Amino acid sequence: MIGVVIPAHNEERCLERCLQSVLAAAEHPLLAAETVRVMVVLDSCDDGSAAICQHYSVQCLEVHARSVGVARAAGAHALIEAGARWLACTDADSTVPVDWLAAQLAHQADAVCGVVEVDDWSPHHLQVRARYEASYRDEDGHSHIHGANLGVTSAAYLLAGGFPALACHEDVHLVRALEAVGARIAWSRSVRVRTSARLDFRAQGGFGSYLQTLGEPA
Structure with missing residues (x-):
């Protein structure tokens, strides 16, 4: 089984498009009808995110941490417990192409970092x-x-210790841990995701914060 982890904190404006794209990727013929479970981790949501999930074939997990690291780790743990052999991560303000999961698996690596x-x-x-x-x-x-x-x-995720409970850069820490245990990592441009450059980003210190710094005087 393939698991997809999507952390969400008050993402009612973006979540539906994200789920539609992920569920389309789950139907790609190259996956040979392997089961794909989508886990939306609702982190301290008080908007309509949970209601949106009810309209789609996804599972929800609630946490109250305001930490993307905690949310990703909780989703990954639940999916591994359910039998996932592969974990794919994206964000609720992002959309994936129809070949997203197939492109990841095609590398036959321990981990794939896309663009x-x-x-x-x-x-x-x-x-x-x-x-x-x-x-x-x-x-x-x-x-x-x-x-x-x-x-x-x-297997590689568990060996590396999983996502740390950080408010940002949990992804960087996981990849560095994967490198430390000798995981085979594919750094690929063929695995692509479209993401938001919104100003009301959720994780301080993350991608949105980085874009904000680019607007500052040199």
Whole structure:
């Protein structure tokens, strides 16, 4: 079984598009009808996120941590307990292509770090996009780590100790731990996700915070 972990804190504006894209990816023919379970981890939600989940074939888990690391770890643990052999992670403000899961598995690696594309730059000044694209390596062998586009075998995940209970950079810590235990990691541009550049980002210190710093005077 393949498990997909999606942490969400008050994501009613974005969550439906995310779920639709993930469930479409779960039906890709190259998955050979393997079961895909989608776990939405509702972290301290007091909006309509839970109600949206009820309209889709997904499972929900509630935590009250305001920590993406805690949320991802809780979802991963539940999926591994249910028998997942592979964990794919994305974010509630992101959408995945129809071949997302198939592309991850095609690498036959212990873990896959993919790339992200920003879906809408309009909230930001032009210099933010220019600075971002000047430093981003959209190529195989890149060094970017995105919780919105990460896959790992359950065995490697457990060996590395899983996601730490951090408010941000839990994805970076996991990948560094995977490297430390000798995991085979594919750094791939063929595994792609579209993500938000919104100004009201959820995780301080995460992707949204990084974009914010690019708008500051040099």
